[in-house]
Amino acid sequence: xxxxxxxxxxxxxxxxxxxxxxxxxxxxxxxxxxxxxxxxxxxxxxxxxxxxxxxxxxxxxxxxxxxxxxxxxxxxxxxxxxxxxxxxxxxxxxxxxxxxxxxxxxxxxxxxxxxxxxxxxxxxxxxxxxxxxxxxxxxxxxxxxxxxxxxxxxxxxxxxxxxxxxxxxxxxxxxxxxxxxxxxxxxxxxxxxxxxxxxxxxxxxxxxxxxxxxxxxxxxxxxxxxxxxxxxxxxxxxxxxxxxxxxxxxxxxxxxxxxxxxxxxxxxxxxxxxxxxxxxxxxxxxxxxxxxxxxxxxxxxxxxxxxxxxxxxxxxxxxxxxxxxxxxxxxxxxxxxxxxxxxxxxxxxxxxxxxxxxxxxxxxxxxxxxxxxxxxxxxxxxxxxxxxxxxxxxxxxxxxxxxxxxxxxxxxxxxxxxxxxxxxxxxxxxxxxxxxxxxxxxxxxxxxxxxxxxxxxxxxxxxxxxxxxxxxxxxxxxxxxxxx
Amino acid sequence: xxxxxxxxxxxxxxxxxxxxxxxxxxxxxxxxxxxxxxxxxxxxxxxxxxxxxxxxxxxxxxxxxxxxxxxxxxxxxxxxxxxxxxxxxxxxxxxxxxxxxxxxxxxxxxxxxxxxxxxxxxxxxxxxxxxxxxxxxxxxxxxxxxxxxxxxxxxxxxxxxxxxxxxxxxxxxxxxxxxxxxxxxxxxxxxxxxxxxxxxxxxxxxxxxxxxxxxxxxxxxxxxxxxxxxxxxxxxxxxxxxxxxxxxxxxxxxxxxxxxxxxxxxxxxxxxxxxxxxxxxxxxxxxxxxxxxxxxxxxxxxxxxxxxxxxxxxxxxxxxxxxxxxxxxxxxxxxxxxxxxxxxxxxxxxxxxxxxxxxxxxxxxxxxxxxxxxxxxxxxxxxxxxxxxxxxxxxxxxxxxxxxxxxxxxxxxxxxxxxxxxxxxxxxxxxxxxxxxxxxxxxxxxxxxxxxxxxxxxxxxxxxxxxxxxxxxxxxxxxxxxxx
Numbered sequence: 001x002x003x004x005x006x007x008x009x010x011x012x013x014x015x016x017x018x019x020x021x022x023x024x025x026x027x028x029x030x031x032x033x034x035x036x037x038x039x040x041x042x043x044x045x046x047x048x049x050x051x052x053x054x055x056x057x058x059x060x061x062x063x064x065x066x067x068x069x070x071x072x073x074x075x076x077x078x079x080x081x082x083x084x085x086x087x088x089x090x091x092x093x094x095x096x097x098x099x100x101x102x103x104x105x106x107x108x109x110x111x112x113x114x115x116x117x118x119x120x121x122x123x124x125x126x127x128x129x130x131x132x133x134x135x136x137x138x139x140x141x142x143x144x145x146x147x148x149x150x151x152x153x154x155x156x157x158x159x160x161x162x163x164x165x166x167x168x169x170x171x172x173x174x175x176x177x178x179x180x181x182x183x184x185x186x187x188x189x190x191x192x193x194x195x196x197x198x199x200x201x202x203x204x205x206x207x208x209x210x211x212x213x214x215x216x217x218x219x220x221x222x223x224x225x226x227x228x229x230x231x232x233x234x235x236x237x238x239x240x241x242x243x244x245x246x247x248x249x250x251x252x253x254x255x256x257x258x259x260x261x262x263x264x265x266x267x268x269x270x271x272x273x274x275x276x277x278x279x280x281x282x283x284x285x286x287x288x289x290x291x292x293x294x295x296x297x298x299x300x301x302x303x304x305x306x307x308x309x310x311x312x313x314x315x316x317x318x319x320x321x322x323x324x325x326x327x328x329x330x331x332x333x334x335x336x337x338x339x340x341x342x343x344x345x346x347x348x349x350x351x352x353x354x355x356x357x358x359x360x361x362x363x364x365x366x367x368x369x370x371x372x373x374x375x376x377x378x379x380x381x382x383x384x385x386x387x388x389x390x391x392x393x394x395x396x397x398x399x400x401x402x403x404x405x406x407x408x409x410x411x412x413x414x415x416x417x418x419x420x421x422x423x424x425x426x427x428x429x430x431x432x433x434x435x436x437x438x439x440x441x442x443x444x445x446x447x448x449x450x451x452x453x454x455x456x457x458x459x460x461x462x463x464x465x466x467x468x469x470x471x472x473x474x475x476x477x478x479x480x481x482x483x484x
Numbered sequence: 485x486x487x488x489x490x491x492x493x494x495x496x497x498x499x500x501x502x503x504x505x506x507x508x509x510x511x512x513x514x515x516x517x518x519x520x521x522x523x524x525x526x527x528x529x530x531x532x533x534x535x536x537x538x539x540x541x542x543x544x545x546x547x548x549x550x551x552x553x554x555x556x557x558x559x560x561x562x563x564x565x566x567x568x569x570x571x572x573x574x575x576x577x578x579x580x581x582x583x584x585x586x587x588x589x590x591x592x593x594x595x596x597x598x599x600x601x602x603x604x605x606x607x608x609x610x611x612x613x614x615x616x617x618x619x620x621x622x623x624x625x626x627x628x629x630x631x632x633x634x635x636x637x638x639x640x641x642x643x644x645x646x647x648x649x650x651x652x653x654x655x656x657x658x659x660x661x662x663x664x665x666x667x668x669x670x671x672x673x674x675x676x677x678x679x680x681x682x683x684x685x686x687x688x689x690x691x692x693x694x695x696x697x698x699x700x701x702x703x704x705x706x707x708x709x710x711x712x713x714x715x716x717x718x719x720x721x722x723x724x725x726x727x728x729x730x731x732x733x734x735x736x737x738x739x740x741x742x743x744x745x746x747x748x749x750x751x752x753x754x755x756x757x758x759x760x761x762x763x764x765x766x767x768x769x770x771x772x773x774x775x776x777x778x779x780x781x782x783x784x785x786x787x788x789x790x791x792x793x794x795x796x797x798x799x800x801x802x803x804x805x806x807x808x809x810x811x812x813x814x815x816x817x818x819x820x821x822x823x824x825x826x827x828x829x830x831x832x833x834x835x836x837x838x839x840x841x842x843x844x845x846x847x848x849x850x851x852x853x854x855x856x857x858x859x860x861x862x863x864x865x866x867x868x869x870x871x872x873x874x875x876x877x878x879x880x881x882x883x884x885x886x887x888x889x890x891x892x893x894x895x896x897x898x899x900x901x902x903x904x905x906x907x908x909x910x911x912x913x914x915x916x917x918x919x920x921x922x923x924x925x926x927x928x929x930x931x932x933x934x935x936x937x938x939x940x941x942x943x944x945x946x947x948x949x950x951x952x953x954x955x956x957x958x959x960x961x962x963x964x965x966x967x968x
Contacts, residue, residue, distance in 0.1 A: 042526040164864035380648035
């Protein structure tokens, strides 16, 4: 079993580095500069700097207006800029300055040092340093952080670690509870399965996928079968072992559920609208083992080759780009992400989560020992409850919602939750689209109204905090206090 | 002008390492163990460990009871254990486990690495790691952090950085605003002066001290005068330059104000009760320049040689122990402490604060460039307001109160402030004493009642947070959400 491979679905958000062309980014995402941050914010003698890319967009900004700050996640910041159209919608309404800051060790902000200082803590300190710099340059309005997926986790973390810098945060599809002991590790595969079952194809789709694992193993047990598999899936290299194919398919289903948007997107490769429906249309009746391979291939192709441009399928290609490996690295240091499945309530193979083997895997791959409970301690949901000012939004089609904050009780009275029954992975942060379900359109309007409140609160707070004057008075007017 | 010397008054809290004998500590502070923490909590590839000393005291503890956790500051943890008798008073009433944890790079928790990972952030992570370890070993009660001076800053910081681990914090005499731009840098010297003026000797005391600087310079301008100064102050080495003597005296007055307790103490050397009164009794009338030296020496001796045991005064001795230098180091990296004075509203020489010369000084002394606004950004008072659950207490005799949180407005509605008009540096955290002013006794009672509330709140919160069950229900019962 490939423990690390199970993270692919989140890491998959990086694939567009290969699929979509960076040259084609819109004007909105082309104003790139670099910011020099401390290389290591937490040691005393390191004076080295790191160059972090920042995209700014001032076309809606009016002096004194707020700053909408995208807490860049595990990939090229231009990609996230392009796919977070909601920032521009909100920016227009709020006269805001838009900033998208790259996460260190991703995109083009990558030092060559074996990820020595790749961590969320360091990235947050980069963001904080940049904002302090921005404020000193005259941009004084309140800041609202925003991000999706790991970027959404970072937006929430930024709010709780620097509430003095950030008036509020939108954490879109942020699996902040996707940590050991905090949630049911079966969630990811169960939600994926539900998304496949809730298509017009119904249980046929997930049932066919459930039986496909055994089917492929049976066929692949023989030389001839392996050749068949290579031919059906058009692999670049002949299949000699079925495991990579099984892993790949698991990732495909998870990713399709994440990307189950109502209109065609190319965020993670070109997919049609409602791609899970399209995939399941190939698996919409009881298909016997002998006939399962081609429909399965067609369903999977909806993710990996919908345009038909792919000459062959490279199963050895787990994303050669650095960003991809770096997210794995983070799961092997500070973010232990537990996945498990039973193959009954979900349509996947049985996977167990146990920390010792997870850790061994990390040791073998990166030479690191993950800190099982660090993220829970350092970025706790309990802390988010205490501090407030966060919107947690989750789409129920999205497997990552299983590790999200889903109830008001869990969020506490000072935060907001939005549950989008027809939402995939941070659909709400994308630009408006006529195909959007109404709930998504409504949510975006709500976000902006909440942001307005945060901004007003922050401004009134700042106005009333010329406190030093009154404290000075206390200090120097109370004479003769010491009568002893 | 000696910029760094101006921090001596806080660093003076370390002097007892030389003055009082560590062997004499009570039973309460003798149960010492060590905890292995991450050497660097914020890099990914450093697997080294650091051994941190911890004092535990279980004699009041009842299973399920709370933990009172002293966030050790810039010195030997046994010293702070011994001088924080309030922990035991509260522990007894709350059936609490008492823990005093040493700050890395102080006391006996010192690696030999040029302070590479000496910082508040790393120390807080040590504390957090220890508490997680404690919880996993079955100590499940709520934790309340407590500390005085820099330790008080750390207690407040601990609460805001790890509110999930700490239900509340008592920040005794914590100058959390003693940072560039956050307060009036003249405060320290002005409060010291007020403390000296508000003695029975009145303005004579501070007026005599104010003129002493010129007096010493005049006398010290000649060879014969220098000899006189050496004789009067009984210096170990003949005085060749008056500057060290002037610096020393400034530190003495500041420290006496800090230590102006109503009963004899030996926290920073043996001093009588109300030592400022005693010092000022030598300066209680208008003394002309020719006669000022001996009364001045007698006044200063109340701090440095009250018992008369000191053979000679070593002006070159700025505290040779590591701890002392390490606090200086911290002010040259993350805690820029600005002091200034005008010699009119205060009794000191004129000192200006400007960051460039402060920084040059740090560069020369330690080779470090201090981060002028880091502490304000990272440990902001604004954040403390947002999070709440902190008691800020300050004594108005204490020069450090000038950088404390002194008004309810500044503290915000979720924190508490206590102003002790007859309180010196964290007098309230000491053990009960019959000579205590009534306000101090009352404050201690109040603290315990607030702590009881924090504990009750924390326990009820934990009880109601079996939230994952309800979220699971939401996750797996909402079938057919996807009708598209």
